[in-house]
Amino acid sequence: MGEFDLIARYFTRPVQRAALGVGDDCALLAPQLGMQLAVSSDMLVEGRHFFADTDAERLGHKALAVNLSDLAACGARPLAFTLALALPHVDALWLEPFARGLLALADAHGCELVGGDTTQGPLNICITVFGEVPPGQALLRSGARVGDDLYVSGTLGDARLALEALQGHITLAPDTLAAARLRLEAPTPRVALGLALRGVAHSAMDISDGLLGDLGHLLRASGVGACIDTSKTINLIAAGAYPISAIGQFDTELLQQCTLAGGDDYELLFTAAPQQRSAVAAAARTSATPVTCIGRIEAAPGLRLIDAQGRAVTQRYASFDHFA
Numbered sequence: 001m002g003e004f005d006l007i008a009r010y011f012t013r014p015v016q017r018a019a020l021g022v023g024d025d026c027a028l029l030a031p032q033l034g035m036q037l038a039v040s041s042d043m044l045v046e047g048r049h050f051f052a053d054t055d056a057e058r059l060g061h062k063a064l065a066v067n068l069s070d071l072a073a074c075g076a077r078p079l080a081f082t083l084a085l086a087l088p089h090v091d092a093l094w095l096e097p098f099a100r101g102l103l104a105l106a107d108a109h110g111c112e113l114v115g116g117d118t119t120q121g122p123l124n125i126c127i128t129v130f131g132e133v134p135p136g137q138a139l140l141r142s143g144a145r146v147g148d149d150l151y152v153s154g155t156l157g158d159a160r161l162a163l164e165a166l167q168g169h170i171t172l173a174p175d176t177l178a179a180a181r182l183r184l185e186a187p188t189p190r191v192a193l194g195l196a197l198r199g200v201a202h203s204a205m206d207i208s209d210g211l212l213g214d215l216g217h218l219l220r221a222s223g224v225g226a227c228i229d230t231s232k233t234i235n236l237i238a239a240g241a242y243p244i245s246a247i248g249q250f251d252t253e254l255l256q257q258c259t260l261a262g263g264d265d266y267e268l269l270f271t272a273a274p275q276q277r278s279a280v281a282a283a284a285r286t287s288a289t290p291v292t293c294i295g296r297i298e299a300a301p302g303l304r305l306i307d308a309q310g311r312a313v314t315q316r317y318a319s320f321d322h323f324a
Contacts, residue, residue: 003118006090010099011083016112018080027114029080035132038076042066046123050185051166056094058185059125060101065189066208067129068109069266072194073206075139076131078109083116086124101186109191139194139270143203144222148271148297151280153190153289156211157237157255158183160262170250187266193291196283197270204270210261212317215269216303228295231308233259236292253315260305261317271297 018029031037044063046052064081071078083102087095106113111129162180165172172180190206197204203222207214211233219226234252237259272280284291298304305313 006095006118010095011113011116013103013113016110018112018114027080027082029114029130031079031132034135036135036138037079038071038074038131038133038138039128040067040070040074041126041128042070043124043126045125054185055097057097057101058182060098060103061105061186063125063127064102064105064111064129065187066266067127068105068111068189068191069187069206069208069268071129071131072189072191073139073204073268074131074133075137075194075198075201075204076133077195078111078191079130079132080112080114081106081127081129082114084124084126084128085116085118086121087118088120088123105189109189133198137198139197139201139204141203141205141218141221143201144218144224144271144297145202145273146224146297146299147274148202149274149277149280149293150215150226150228150295150297151268151270151272151291151293152207152211152233152236153193153268153270153284153291154188154265155183155236156207156233156260156265156267157258157262159187159264160258161237163262163264164254164258170254184264187264189266190268190287190289192287193268193283193289196287197268197272197280200276200279200283201270201272204268207265207267207269208263210263210317211265211269212260212303213263218269218271219301219303222297223301225298225300225302225304226295227298227304227306228260229308230256230260230305230313232292232294236294256315257317 018027044050050059068078158180162177162184164170165177203218205214205218215226234255237255280291307313
């Protein structure tokens with residue numbers, strides 16, 4: 001099968017909102033009148049971002065999900081995406097489920113595949129996603145204000161828990177590993193929550209490299225500091241996904257490492273004024289996404305961790321860095 005046969009068989013679909021389908025030199029997008037384009041790119045590299053034996057359907061899902069998560073953090077509605085795919089060889093048994101997982105998530109969010117590139121090489125997946133947002137309504141990292149509540153969506157640490165088990169560092173019961181691995185390999189982009197937070201949140205970003213590392217980017221962009229209650233974050237790894245007995249065997253340090261610096265969560269981190277607590281709760285309800293207040297924004301630069309009694313936590317946690 002040649003390159004263009006591959007594209008035609010697995011990635012060519014009827015035109016939805018774009019002026020052209022896949023196959024021309026450029027895609028033509030027409031956002032609604034008065035909207036701004038929101039654009040983001042993410043790359044997944046075998047051996048760096050996923051294991052060689054990762055289920056192809058889940059990998060297709062994740063490749064788009066991590067990009068949709070960026071749109072969610074901006075409060076943007078998905079429009080379209082491009083796919084650049086390097087393959088060692090053409091394998092129909094891999095391509096079919098990969099395309100199925102990718103396009104099922106695209107359909108769920110009305111996000112159209114409009115172009116890209118394919119080539120031979122080590123397995124590498126790069127997606128660029130396009131969304132739209134009204135001018136002045138995009139959620140940014142730079143908007144956090146002193147006194148804001150600090151929130152995260154969903155659960156944290158599940159993906160890191162799965163990674164620790166898959167790398168042989170810990171042992172999880174089969175059902176617990178399956179649940180955690182699903183969060184690692186098939187994250188849920190919080191697009192509906194991001195849309196619901198427009199006009200409510202002061203700032204937002206998604207959590208991809210770990211809560212503390214990503215929060216540091218937001219704090220620097222906003223010129224503020226923050227205080228996090230670690231008794232709130234540690235509970236997010238056990239927010240209903242696993243029986244308490246499944247994680248109770250592990251020490252607090254491991255669980256805090258997973259929740260505070262684990263990475264691959266793809267949840268939303270956002271801030272909002274205390275006066276917006278009812279609006280935040282409404283956004284959580286309408287988007288069917290749980291949110292948890294884990295701290296507050298402060299004027300003093302830097303990040304402070306406290307325990308349930310308000311005592312300083314001195315343990316340091318390092319988030320993921322590709323080049324560290």
